[in-house]
Amino acid sequence: MKVVRVVSCLVAAILIAACGSGGGSSAKVIKLGAILSITGAGGVYGPQSRDGMMLAVKQINAAGGVNGVQISLTVKDDASDKAQATQLTQTLIQQEQDLALLGPTLSNSALGAHPLAETLKTPILAVSTTGIHIVPDCNFPASSTACKYVFRDSLGEETAIPDNIQSYAADQHPKTGVLLVAQDDKFSSDGGAIVQTTVGKYGITLLKTIKFNKAEADLAPYVTQAVQLHPDVIFITSLGGIPAKIMTEARKQNWKGQFLGGNGFNTATVSTQAGAAGTGARSGSAWYLGNNFPSNADFVAAYKAEYNKNPDQFAAQGYTAIKILADSVSRANLTFSDLAGDRDKLRTAMESVNIQTPLGPFQFTASHDVKQTVWVIAMDGNGGFTLVHEIPAS
Amino acid sequence: MGQQLLNAIFIGSIYALFAVGYTLVFGILDILNLAHSAVFMLGAAVTYSLVVNHGQSFLVACAVGIAVTAAMGLVIEHVCLRPLRRRRAPPIAALISTIGLALIIVAAIEQGRPDTIFKSLWVDGANSVSFPAGVVPNPTWYVAGLTLEASKVAIIPISIFLMLVLGYVLRYTQVGRGLRAVAENPRAAQLMGLDVDRMISLTLIISSALGGLAGILFGVALGDISPYIGRDNVEVRGLAVIVLGGMGSIPGAVIGGYLLGMVEVLALVVLGSSARGGVAFAALFLMLALRPQGLFGAKLRERI
Numbered sequence: 248m249k250v251v252r253v254v255s256c257l258v259a260a261i262l263i264a265a266c267g268s269g270g271g272s273s274a275k276v277i278k279l280g281a282i283l284s285i286t287g288a289g290g291v292y293g294p295q296s297r298d299g300m301m302l303a304v305k306q307i308n309a310a311g312g313v314n315g316v317q318i319s320l321t322v323k324d325d326a327s328d329k330a331q332a333t334q335l336t337q338t339l340i341q342q343e344q345d346l347a348l349l350g351p352t353l354s355n356s357a358l359g360a361h362p363l364a365e366t367l368k369t370p371i372l373a374v375s376t377t378g379i380h381i382v383p384d385c386n387f388p389a390s391s392t393a394c395k396y397v398f399r400d401s402l403g404e405e406t407a408i409p410d411n412i413q414s415y416a417a418d419q420h421p422k423t424g425v426l427l428v429a430q431d432d433k434f435s436s437d438g439g440a441i442v443q444t445t446v447g448k449y450g451i452t453l454l455k456t457i458k459f460n461k462a463e464a465d466l467a468p469y470v471t472q473a474v475q476l477h478p479d480v481i482f483i484t485s486l487g488g489i490p491a492k493i494m495t496e497a498r499k500q501n502w503k504g505q506f507l508g509g510n511g512f513n514t515a516t517v518s519t520q521a522g523a524a525g526t527g528a529r530s531g532s533a534w535y536l537g538n539n540f541p542s543n544a545d546f547v548a549a550y551k552a553e554y555n556k557n558p559d560q561f562a563a564q565g566y567t568a569i570k571i572l573a574d575s576v577s578r579a580n581l582t583f584s585d586l587a588g589d590r591d592k593l594r595t596a597m598e599s600v601n602i603q604t605p606l607g608p609f610q611f612t613a614s615h616d617v618k619q620t621v622w623v624i625a626m627d628g629n630g631g632f633t634l635v636h637e638i639p640a641s
Numbered sequence: 642m643g644q645q646l647l648n649a650i651f652i653g654s655i656y657a658l659f660a661v662g663y664t665l666v667f668g669i670l671d672i673l674n675l676a677h678s679a680v681f682m683l684g685a686a687v688t689y690s691l692v693v694n695h696g697q698s699f700l701v702a703c704a705v706g707i708a709v710t711a712a713m714g715l716v717i718e719h720v721c722l723r724p725l726r727r728r729r730a731p732p733i734a735a736l737i738s739t740i741g742l743a744l745i746i747v748a749a750i751e752q753g754r755p756d757t758i759f760k761s762l763w764v765d766g767a768n769s770v771s772f773p774a775g776v777v778p779n780p781t782w783y784v785a786g787l788t789l790e791a792s793k794v795a796i797i798p799i800s801i802f803l804m805l806v807l808g809y810v811l812r813y814t815q816v817g818r819g820l821r822a823v824a825e826n827p828r829a830a831q832l833m834g835l836d837v838d839r840m841i842s843l844t845l846i847i848s849s850a851l852g853g854l855a856g857i858l859f860g861v862a863l864g865d866i867s868p869y870i871g872r873d874n875v876e877v878r879g880l881a882v883i884v885l886g887g888m889g890s891i892p893g894a895v896i897g898g899y900l901l902g903m904v905e906v907l908a909l910v911v912l913g914s915s916a917r918g919g920v921a922f923a924a925l926f927l928m929l930a931l932r933p934q935g936l937f938g939a940k941l942r943e944r945i
Contacts, residue, residue, distance in 0.1 A: 286751065286767035326767070430915055457914045462873035464865040468648045468909050468917070475644070488769035492864060499781055500644070500788045522774055 275583050277318045277346055277576055279304075279569075280339035281374075282360060284352035287327025288432075288461065288487040291516045292561045293352045296374050297322050299565030300349065302546075302553050307569070313576045316583075318569070325351055333359030340369045344586055346576075347372065347593055349568050353486075354378030355433040361385040365394045368587065370594045373399035374568045375561055377407070377510045378437040383614035396594055398615040400568050400606070404434075404509050407531030408441045408484070409448075410621045414636045415507055415529055416449035421479035424451050424507075427469060427493055429461035429485040438484025438509040446482075454478055461485065470496040479504050486511040490528075491520035498524040505529070512626065513560040519630035526628035534563040534606050535622040535634050542603040557631075558605075567604040574602050643787050645906050651793040653902025654800040655859050659875045660882035660894035661804055662851035668889030669824040669844045672735045676717050677852050678871030678879065679743035684710045684853025685860035685870060686750050686763050692776055694764060699777050703857055710853025714845035717742060722845075723838065743871075750868040763868075771864035779861075793862045800858075803851065804895050811891070820844060824889075881925040887935030896936060900924075 281300055284293035304320045307313060321343065325332035332351040336359070339345045347370040351360050354376040362385050364371035373381055376399060380387035385394035415421065424446055428439035439456065446453050454476045457469050466489070473481055474497055481497060483490045483506060490511050497506075506528035511517065513532045518525055536547065536557055546566055550558040558566075572593075579596035581589040601610050610618045623636035659681055666674040688706035691697040697705070721738040753763030782789040811817035822830040823840045831837045859874070860866040882901050886893025901921060908920040928935060 288767075290767045459914055459917070462869065463917075464859070464863050464870055464874045465648075465652050467651070467863075468645055468906050469914055471644045471648055472909065472914065488771075488865065488867075492771075495864060499790060501783060516768075520771065 275316050277313060277316055277572075278344065279318060279320045279572060280335075280343055280345040280348050281320060281322045281565075282325050282332050282335045282339070282348065282350035282352075282356075283322055284327040284356070285322075285324035289327040289352040289356075291487050292375055292514060293324070293327075295514065295559050295561040296350070296352060296565035298554055299550070299558060299562035299567075300374075300569050302550055302562075303566045303569030303573070305553075306549065307573050313573045316576075318573065320569070321345070325356055327353055327356070329353075329356045329359045332356035333363055336360040336363045336371075337367075340364065340367045345369070346581075346586070346589060347572055349374055349565075349572075351376070353434060354381060354437065357381055357385070358433060361394065361397045362389075365396050368396060369590050370396050370398065370597060372568050372572065372597070373397070373401055374564045375401045375510075376434075377401050377404045378434050379403075379405060379440070382616050393614065396590075398597055398611060400571060400609070400617055401564050402510075402531070402533035402617050402619060402621065404438050404441055404484075406617075407533070407621055408438060408509050409445045410638045411507055411509075411529055411531035411623055412442070412445050412449055412451070414623050414638065415480070415505065416451065419479075419505065421451055421505065423454050423476075423478045424480040424482055425454050425473040425476055425478040426456045426482040426484070427473055428456060428458055428483075429489060430458040432461045432486065434511070435461065435485040435489075438511070439482075441509075442482045442484060451480065461487070461489065466492050467496055469493075470500060473497070474500045474502045481506055483508045484511065488517075488520055491517055491522075491525065494521045494524040494528060510560075513624070513632075515557065515559050515630050515632075518626045518632060521626060522630075523628045525626040528626045529623060529635060531638075532560055532622045532624045532632070533617070533619065534560040535624055536632065537634060538605075538607075538622075540603075540607070543605040543607075546605040563605040567606050567609060570602060570604055571597065571600050571609065574600055642910070643785070645910055646903075647787060647789070647793075649902040649906035650899065651796055651862060651902075652905070653899035654796045655855055655862070655898075656875065656878055656882050656901050657895045657898025658796075658800045658803065658851055658855040658858070660879045660886070660898050661807065661891055662848035662855070663879045664883040664886070664889055664891060664894040665807075665848045665851075666844060667883065668891070669820060670722070670735075670841060672722065672732050672739075673880075674717060674739050674845075674848065675736060675876070676713075676721065676739040676743040676746065677848070678876035679746035680710050680713050680717075680849045680852040680871075681856035681859070681875055682750065682868060682871035683713060683746055684856035685866045686856075686868070688857045689770060689772065689860060689866045690761070690763055692772065693770075695761075699772075703854075706857050707850050707853050710856070711846045711850040713746075713853075714847075714849030715842060717849065718842050718845040722841070747868050747872065765867075767868060769865050769867035771866060772861060777861050790862070792858075796858050796862055799854075803854070804891070807847070807851075808891060816843065878921045881921040884925050884935055885928050887937040890935065890937040893935055893937030 304318050308317050323335045349372050352375050357376045383393040384391045385397045429435040459469050508530045512530035575596040579592040607620050612618050618640050621638040624632040625635050627633050663677050684706045687709045688702045691702035725734050750763045753759035754766050755764050779792045827837050882897040886897030905920050909917045
């Protein structure tokens with residue numbers, strides 16, 4: 248009996264010691280959580296954001312972490328669903344006790360996730376949400392007060408779409424346009440609203456706005472309606488596979504005009520789906536593959552080595568987000584014991600970030616939005632893009 | 642307007658082909674097979690995978706796609722319907738079990754990624770894909786200002802031919818008489834020496850093969866294949882079509898399919914684009930309110 252007691256005491260002592268040391272080291276980890284659309288409509292974008300983030304985490308950890316502390320990143324799939332994104336936000340903040348969050352992929356999901364992170368005083372950095380009112384007033388329309396904890400490194404459509412239209416108008420002087428927009432999605436309808444308010448400034452008459460639902464597969468009747476008005480430009484502000492389908496159908500119906508769009512165009516997946524039909528389709532992008540300044544060239548090379556394919560804008564923004572957080576953590580003087588206090592310190596440090604990224608030199612504006620160059624790109628018909636214009640941050 | 646009329650006929654053909662399979666099962670079993678939209682999707686998904694991921698020719702892929710969906714008809718019968726029939730469960734139980742199977746099929750395809758066990762079936766997860774250009778020969782003609790795409794034009798004769806064959810089989814062959822006997826009164830049919838289970842299996846096979854083919858045509862013509870094409874595009878519309886045409890009536894499903902295609906496009910042109918989505922429901926509601934038996938469902942005594 249005595250032996251048993253001694254052995255069990257020893258075992259208990261070892262366990263306690265193990266717990267103690269384990270607890271000690273686990274306290275010194277930078278815990279980040281990402282909510283991304285790996286599946287569903289946003290599944291065209293989310294996996295690239297994830298891959299970009301994972302690459303940045305791997306590089307930083309391999310180089311010894313941030314001030315010697317390793318980053319641990321958990322990626323959760325919200326299946327492009329707003330309710331799931333909101334639920335995951337709560338889980339990551341309250342149960343997982345993450346220091347900061349990234350995402351969600353879709354603006355529609357951000358409507359649920361961001362106000363919650365704001366309420367729970369946890370920094371959240373959006374990496375691909377480009378709709379209106381993501382920052383600074385994440386609670387819009389409930390309240391127009393600025394959200395203190397919500398940031399984004401994704402170029403807003405309010406900047407990208409007008410820049411794109413302006414540069415095309417200067418090049419080709421189009422007179423008429425038709426807008427095709429998915430009415431049941433925040434990202435798409437926000438983009439549509441921006442097109443509606445912008446075109447007039449550049450002498451383009453919007454002949455018609457044609458609305459449809461994002462799950463509709465048979466877009467032919469809508470495209471027929473657009474094509475029969477013989478517009479110079481068709482504006483497409485939808486996401487997922489929709490832009491490619493509209494382009495393919497319109498070209499089949501023998502329409503020869505110009506496609507102008509938004510962030511929904513900016514991934515190789517969409518350019519590949521559109522194929523030859525997409526040739527020349529223009530959008531304002533936050534990033535361009537061919538930029539050869541070192542912070543981008545290094546990123547592109549590392550991404551290719553890791554995943555054996557080219558990155559896209561979403562990968563670049565995901566990668567940039569981790570770099571922003573790592574830089575902020577390095578300056579935030581975290582305690583790793585007072586989570587609420589650390590989250591506040593991180594938030595303050597994020598406001599003064601100023602680093603070189605694949606997107607170019609990166610800073611936040613006072614309202615936590617992106618301040619960066621807009622790259623106007625055109626689909627090349629082979630799944631890639633060419634650079635048309637470079638519009639510096641105003 | 643000409644192009645819009647064509648658009649309506651193309652999509653109407655797919656609605657009709659889908660609804661014929663839907664209504665066939667209802668006509669014979671008095672059961673709504675809600676897995677039919679998942680079978681529709683499965684046909685498109687399997688065919689796409691065979692062509693793109695397994696390097697098969699389009700025709701081989703189509704044949705296998707239809708065979709797989711026909712086999713899925715057997716699965717529906719043996720897993721969802723027969724066990725419940727043995728226990729004399731109410732029709733609502735079969736409705737629920739087919740919904741369950743539909744969810745499982747969709748979830749299985751949705752999980753298909755290069756690193757999962759479903760990879761031979763599907764690797765694109767929840768994404769929407771389309772056949773690469775050139776896989777399906779698709780010449781496009783321009784006639785009198787109209788765009789005629791081979792993949793869409795072909796749907797019309799294929800659909801009409803198959804529906805005529807089905808009509809002929811049901812009306813004039815031994816098998817058809819057997820199926821109609823089961824529809825009329827399964828118990829009497831059994832007493833007359835008919836193998837009712839076999840007839841029901843056959844019904845599910847025919848129905849699912851038609852559903853699968855509709856899915857393949859949809860995938861080719863509309864360039865949209867994803868785990869959700871059945872749920873989002875034909876599930877409720879198919880229901881509207883068979884209610885319009887008269888539950889269980891095959892000519893009704895055909896006319897109903899084309900009618901819905903027309904009404905949807907008409908709504909788009911006359912009422913504006915945002916009206917199109919609600920039209921199927923409005924048509925369904927109106928028909929239920931004004932003529933619950935549907936266009937061709939006047940006498941429920943003789944179905945299919």
